[in-house]
Amino acid sequence: MNRKQELHIDIDWKQVARLMLLSRNIDEKEENELTPEKKILYQFSSKGHELAQILLGMNLTNPKDMVSAYYRSRPLLLTLGLTAEDAIASNMAKSGGYSEGRDIGTVCNLPNEKGPTVLPMAGDVGSQYTPGAGYAQAIQLLSQAYQKEEYNGAISVILGGDGSVATNGFWSALTMATTLNLPVLFFVEDNGYGISVKSNFQTPGGNIANNLYSFKNLKILKGSGTEPEETSGLIKQATEYVRAHNGPALLRLTVPRLNGHSFQDNQAYKDDALLQQEINNDPLKKLKEFVLKGMISEKEWNNLESEIKNEVDKAAEEAWNRSEPESKNLTEALYNDGMEVQKIGGLYSSGYEFPESSMEPKSEKQRINVVESIRRTLEHELEINEKILVFGEDVGAKGGVHAVTSGLQTKFGNQRVFDTSLSEEGIIGRAVGLAYAGFMPVAEIQFRKYADPATEQLKNTGTIRWRTANKFAAPMVVRMPGGFAKCGDPWHSESNEAFFAKMIGWQVVVPANAEDAAGLLRSAMRSNNSTIFFEHRNLLDSKYSRKPYPGDDFVVPIGQAKKLKDGSEITIITWGAMCERCEEAAEELDTSVEIIDLRSIIPWDKKMIFESVKKTNRCLIVHEDNRTAGFGAEISATISDELFKYLDAPVQRLAFPDIPVPYNVDLMNSVLPDAGKIAEKIEELVEF
CATH class of the missing domain: 3.40.50.970 (Thiamin diphosphate (ThDP)-binding fold, Pyr/PP domains)
Structure with a gap:
């Protein structure tokens, strides 16, 4: 058996065909029916990218493998266990799915109990890279320093398009991966365009792989993402290399983008010759030609097409019949406050x-x-x-x-x-x-x-x-x-x-x-x-x-302010370096001043502040941040909204003016709140 045969012997090409048809049918169902009918409001097609992602998914064989992907990565998720109904329901913003209707349906995640997990994606370009590199460092630590055998041979895979290689995230992750020799595979799907901007505007020469050969510790592979045998071989080589060397590799695969960037994009920036060239390079057509050479009969292929179409039609109907997410839960899961612990992440x-x-x-x-x-x-x-x-x-x-x-x-x-x-x-x-x-x-x-x-x-x-x-x-x-x-x-x-x-x-x-x-x-x-x-x-x-030092067990509950001084005539709310200056100001006056150190900005201790303001009926907020839109404005607005009837004077703020901090010491001190300015403001409010 030659090397070429070895690279493909363990691939279930019938399953590849099934997943390929499943992904393609979902995209076409969304593009031709569900989006025009306004059942889906935001649609990103994966057409042209499917084959490479499916073959990648089949090479992620370690349950501790982790994937950091992007919004065109649904074929990979289908390979790793995502159901057609969940995929479509998420795009419909229905209950269940990735986010309970909170995020765009193609911004996916998959907390996979049966295999590799797909980390939460983001809607911005390139932000998937550094978390993926961070997870690769975690694999390295857990395997080597912490001796966790289940992480031996695990890899982190980061998917991105050609546009994403121009971002800070890509270059930062590449630096991390190569300087630390991390087990990470950069999986670049180059379809030639970042929305309408060609690849040669993203990277010199339009081919990121050609520009990285001088990087130490980086294995470079490149080729087609549409030719079944070639693509399969490249992906297998890349994943095997990262596992064997516990070090990084970059695989750049050329793929066509058979639809626009999103549903609304008509690709007017492409000429007819290029559009036809991309159609001719359709990986589905090439896969069909490949598997009909003795793996699947024409009749089996036709039956599979019909079966998958029916499956997608049924999944779309069931997805549409799901309930709408409940708006009463919309403010939940901002913080872990008494709720169930998340499935993945943290101690x-x-x-x-x-x-x-x-x-x-x-x-x-x-x-x-x-x-x-x-x-x-x-x-x-x-x-x-x-x-x-x-x-x-x-x-x-x-x-x-x-x-x-x-x-x-x-x-x-x-x-x-x-x-x-x-x-x-x-x-x-x-x-x-x-x-x-x-x-x-x-x-x-x-x-x-x-x-x-x-x-x-x-x-x-x-x-x-x-x-x-x-x-x-x-x-x-x-x-x-x-x-x-x-x-x-x-x-x-x-x-x-x-x-x-x-x-x-x-x-x-x-x-x-x-x-x-x-x-x-x-x-x-x-x-x-x-x-x-x-x-x-x-x-x-x-x-x-x-x-x-308060001891090794001491904690200050986050969100709990501290009263620095009791008083009855005015409340001062402050934090950070202004605490000292507020206390100095209070010492200069005969006024009974209550001073509260907020300590936590988010969350802030509304209870303590309200109790104090109800007692003193006056409030001054002192902070170092700029006055306009400083956090004092939020506190002031809240007190004015909810305690107006208790106030004997308007809530006032003393803060830094709306300028950067000057270098000259005298200039800086001239605009910083100090004890004298604070004392003047206290007297003004008490006498109001």
């Missing part, structure tokens, strides 16, 4: 049980700064929980630019505390993949402003639970220093915590001292939700923020 889905915690501090005598408090909290949680991983730029041997992780890599090794490439997209995407595999990632973004390139991953992370109807979640902690310090500047000194308050599904906490830093960080690392942990630069080593 809780694997049954991990945390030790007892306490809201009562067991304070030591010596006061420590916030840096040491965070470091000690990380150290203890790393000791008791082997699934915690700490990573980011410079967190390893250097110990972080603020020395927060100093010594942790020495103690726990470079597989649990490690440096990353300088890509915030990659840092957060990697964290998502690791979280799916059951780790608790504690990722660092060096400064708040530098989180901007990771916005796509951060936003997608927060909505995972909701858009998969609680099938998946990716709990993590993202540590993020920011705010003014010895000086300002537009890059390192930004706070802008309100930006994250708008990121649905995230918890956002802002400790003002060493005790709260330990308690909030421990709560975040033991949470089944994702948390932004904001570390104010001016508080990291300030005298004001120094407190005794």
Whole structure:
């Protein structure tokens, strides 16, 4: 038997034909009937891509294989067990399916108990890459460092079109895969167009494989995704290579896109000759010619066509007859608050049980700064929980630019505390993949402003639970220093915590001292939700923020504010570095001031604030973020809406003006809220 015969001997070509016809019939049913009838509102065709995806699915033989795919990947899901009815019902936004009508029907996921899982897809281009690379790192860790035999030989496969190879996510994932030698297969389906833009505008020469031969540790394969024998051979070689070498490969397959980007796209940008060429390159036609050469008779093929058409017609009818999703459940699954634990992702889905915690501090005598408090909290949680991983730029041997992780890599090794490439997209995407595999990632973004390139991953992370109807979640902690310090500047000194308050599904906490830093960080690392942990630069080593370490069991419940000072004439609501300045202002006055440190931005302690405002009848909100659309505006609006009858004066805000933070110290101080400005505002409101 020659090598060519070996590559195809284990392929069930009758099953390939069945799946190919099933996928094609679903697409044509949607395109010709269901979408024109408005039963489906958003349709993306997979016609032309099916053969390669089906053959890929048949080569995913390890139950721990994981797939990070995109919106044209339904043939793969059908191969891995998705039913025709669920596929169509999801596109109809009916009950059941991928998301209970919450997400576009072709943005799929498959928590597969019988085989490889397909991670939740996203509607943006290229965001599938870094979570897939993160999961590949999880495979490597679980197989090698944690000695989990079931992960031996498992691989992560990332699917994408030719347009996606131009994105930050692709290049970040490629860097991760090649520098760490991860078991990941980049599966590029090149149909020549990103919507209407040709491939040569996405990558020089229009062929990403030709541009990557200089990459170390990367096996490059390329060829047709429409020729049954060639495609099968290439996919088998690629998957076998990744399994055998525990290292990355890229397979670029050329396929036709037989319909537009979506149903509404008429492909007017393609000329008639190209359209005919693509029809001639239809993998279904080539598959039929191939299997009729002794594998299936003409009569069997015709019977299979008829059988599949009837199956799809029936599935479409049953899908349409499903109930509509209930709107009363629409606000559920934003957070894991007393609901069933997600099927995949995080510590809780694997049954991990945390030790007892306490809201009562067991304070030591010596006061420590916030840096040491965070470091000690990380150290203890790393000791008791082997699934915690700490990573980011410079967190390893250097110990972080603020020395927060100093010594942790020495103690726990470079597989649990490690440096990353300088890509915030990659840092957060990697964290998502690791979280799916059951780790608790504690990722660092060096400064708040530098989180901007990771916005796509951060936003997608927060909505995972909701858009998969609680099938998946990716709990993590993202540590993020920011705010003014010895000086300002537009890059390192930004706070802008309100930006994250708008990121649905995230918890956002802002400790003002060493005790709260330990308690909030421990709560975040033991949470089944994702948390932004904001570390104010001016508080990291300030005298004001120094407190005794509260012990290794101490937690601060997320969403619980703290009363810094009792008073009866006015309520001040603040957080972060403004806590010190508000207390200084209160000391200057004879006024009875009540000061509340919010501590958590999302969720925020509405109960404590309302009780205080009802007592004092006046409210001032002080924060460092810009005034316009700062989080103080949300608190102010809520108080005005719900407590108007209790107010003896309008709710006021004192905040940073709508400018970047200036570098010059005097300029910075001239616009920051300080004790004098706060005191003036207090007197103004009390005298109103």
